[in-house]
Amino acid sequence: MPSFELIRRHIKTPAHVFIILALLSGVSNVLVMTLISSSAGVVQTELDLRTVAMFGLVIGIYIVSQRGLMRITASEVESMIHDLRMALVESISQAELLPLEHIGRSEILAGMIRDTQTISQASNTLVIAVQSVIMIVLAMVYVFLNNKIAFALSLSFIAFSMLLILRHMNSLRDELNIVFQEENHLYDGLRDVLEGFKEVKMSVPRRSAVLAEIDIAATRARDVKIAFQGRAAQEFVLSQTMTFLLLGIIVFVAPMFFSVEAGVAARTAASMLFIMGPLAMVTQAIPIFATANAAAENLVRLEHLLQSLAAQTQGMTERSLPSTFEEIHFDTVSFTYTDNKSVDMFTVGPFNFRIRQGDTLFITGGNGSGKSTLLKLLVGLYYPEKGVIRIDQQALSADTYTAYRSKFSVIFADYHLFKQLYGLRTPDPKIIEELCHLLELMGKVRLLGGNTFDTIDLSTGQRKRLALLVTLLEDKPIIVLDEWAADQDPHFRRKFYQELLPRLKALGKTIIAITHDDRYFDTADRCIALEEGRVASDVRKKPLQ
Missing domain, CATH: 3.40.50.300 (P-loop containing nucleotide triphosphate hydrolases)
Structure with a gap:
């Protein structure tokens, strides 16, 4: 995927640092759930200092790991965007005028401003989504240890809902490409209005025609975005509904067919309620990831295109000319x-x-x-x-x-x-x-x-x-x-x-x-x-x- 290509080429922090911090953050989340779940069912006559200390330690691990992960992510992503922008500017400065005229200013500016902002804004959401996946996996391990029947049902429901959501990823990508193309046309129209303001102001027919052209591009972008957001909302509701159905089956249906202890059923239900949050986060992150991936694809394509233009003169030894001429x-x-x-x-x-x-x-x-x-x-x-x-x-x-x-x-x-x-x-x-x-x-x-x-x-x-x-x-x-x-x-x-x-x-x-x-x-x-x-x-x- 283009986003992974950008990360691979520009991220300087070793991958194992991200993995360790994400695991620590995810594990600490699950341990908090485990400590609360195990302590909630125990009648206590006095404060359990050991459990309280463990709880504080887990919270401390979460704070340190989560803050470190988000800081490193922000630093790396912004550094990557800075490097990308400077590389694009360098390639532009080395390119020739005619091919740049063919590319068009709107596409270049959209890549350097809109697409980089899209990746920047998506970075923390995607990190949290990765952590959510880790939390879901660990929570599922906890469910497996407590109730294998609930684990099998949960795994089936989660896999089915994720399959339905991921099936739409390719169509989301196509829709986003259409949005970006229409927004480029919109930028062209806005540039016509701003740079040709006097000419537009002086002619009512020209003004009407320019505004009509802008309206066409803006309307297309609006309609595709509405459809895109509607589909994302539909997928979010689907995942939540599937989780509710799963909870209903575990709580109401499974005890009728399988022998499950009350405490085990309560812990399983609590685990599933805990999973709902990370699962919702993953579901919401999918359209964001699709948007960031489409933006990365545009950036990679623009980067390769500009580099190919600049490569025509790179590595060439420039020769001087006499200071005077006839x-x-x-x-x-x-x-x-x-x-x-x-x-x-x-x-x-x-x-x-x-x-x-x-x-x-x-x-x-x-x-x-x-x-x-x-x-x-x-x-x-x-x-x-x-x-x-x-x-x-x-x-x-x-x-x-x-x-x-x-x-x-x-x-x-x-x-x-x-x-x-x-x-x-x-x-x-x-x-x-x-x-x-x-x-x-x-x-x-x-x-x-x-x-x-x-x-x-x-x-x-x-x-x-x-x-x-x-x-x-x-x-x-x-x-x-x-x-x-x-x-x-x-x-x-x-x-x-x-x-x-x-x-x-x-x-x-x-x-x-x-x-x-x-x-x-x-x-x-x-x-x-x-x-x-x-x-x-x-x-x-x-x-x-």
């Missing part, structure tokens, strides 16, 4: 998008052009013209399906892509602005002040502790300026800007094209900008226009300096 050459480069069924959806290229060091290049084109795909090819997030990218005559290969990507600082159209300056040394406060003045962010944001902004709750244009500030701190040779100026006011847009870009060019930066601001095309050295995934025009505006 040109980047796209030599008959093309790329094809495919869906999850490997059906071709859209092709860009072939591209044949060169980008020279120090160029200011504008890339234009309508929606769907292939600008974003070309950008991802250019910065090394996508690999060419055909053709080759060269940097100073050296063809890029898998072992040089990391070094190649490190030459770029990119602000994507859907960029993520980090509040902390990850991967950067603490900048000189004077440099921060100069950049804030240049980008007109004075009084808008401050750097705390040397590497954390006090806020990123700014207007859209100011957030992009703050992202550009971080880009300038990175000080990489190539700056790529995807529709950066689109959210700037007219004043700062003019400043960007007429002041910032020339200043960056004077510093020797190569600038590649996706833009639609045709009134400022004269500030570029070169403009490439795309149509339907191909270069429609490639015009150099100025002679090389």
Whole structure:
């Protein structure tokens, strides 16, 4: 089972420690029952100190063993979840963009958050269920020693009820997989509402359609969960009913056919009443175990999937590239998008052009013209399906892509602005002040502790300026800007094209900008226009300096 596979790979405490603690806890429970049962039928004229001492000792053993077992379980399970999450994050960081896009964020987040929480919440319940099984076994031994007929009846009833319950385990697993799939669709819908809030707010038909899609997924998940919980309740009632019937047979029917002493019958009935609690716990734990096992199955599958993606680059010796370059050459480069069924959806290229060091290049084109795909090819997030990218005559290969990507600082159209300056040394406060003045962010944001902004709750244009500030701190040779100026006011847009870009060019930066601001095309050295995934025009505006 997937849950056992996770435990086997991640639990560090030896198995015999769990077994010993579980046995001590279970045995102490049964000994408490035995002491009370044996003492209840004895007329005592004075306090039996020996029995009281034994009772206290058993209680002490229970407290120590139960607390130790639950603490170790909690520590091991949470450590396992921590290791799993970090392993998943590490695999994600080493994977390539395209396969991650095919997996989808909802499935990854569901695995890292929902499934790990499910296992965490189920851990103590499952430990108690294991203890309950031990208690049932020991209690049955006690019944066997007192009344073999009751033992045979009890064993038959318990086995029959457990068989009926376990028969539904496979169907529970299938139902839970459906629940998880529908919840993933629900996460997709919620992400659409949150990330596309403005678009949803602006269109009543779109809002109705999005909410209807969410309602479909939520309704399916609700219905399956109701059926699942109903079946779990039915199985719990079944096990309790079977136990009541068993008690009735032992107390009312068995004495009519078999000779049973009154004291033995009383002790047997007390034992069966004692078993009812652990048996109910085991019954309730079965759907919880099914849920945890389904979550573990999802986690194992996601872990293997992400590891297979990361394995494509693991163990590879990365090669460096020269710190400076003269040109980047796209030599008959093309790329094809495919869906999850490997059906071709859209092709860009072939591209044949060169980008020279120090160029200011504008890339234009309508929606769907292939600008974003070309950008991802250019910065090394996508690999060419055909053709080759060269940097100073050296063809890029898998072992040089990391070094190649490190030459770029990119602000994507859907960029993520980090509040902390990850991967950067603490900048000189004077440099921060100069950049804030240049980008007109004075009084808008401050750097705390040397590497954390006090806020990123700014207007859209100011957030992009703050992202550009971080880009300038990175000080990489190539700056790529995807529709950066689109959210700037007219004043700062003019400043960007007429002041910032020339200043960056004077510093020797190569600038590649996706833009639609045709009134400022004269500030570029070169403009490439795309149509339907191909270069429609490639015009150099100025002679090389």
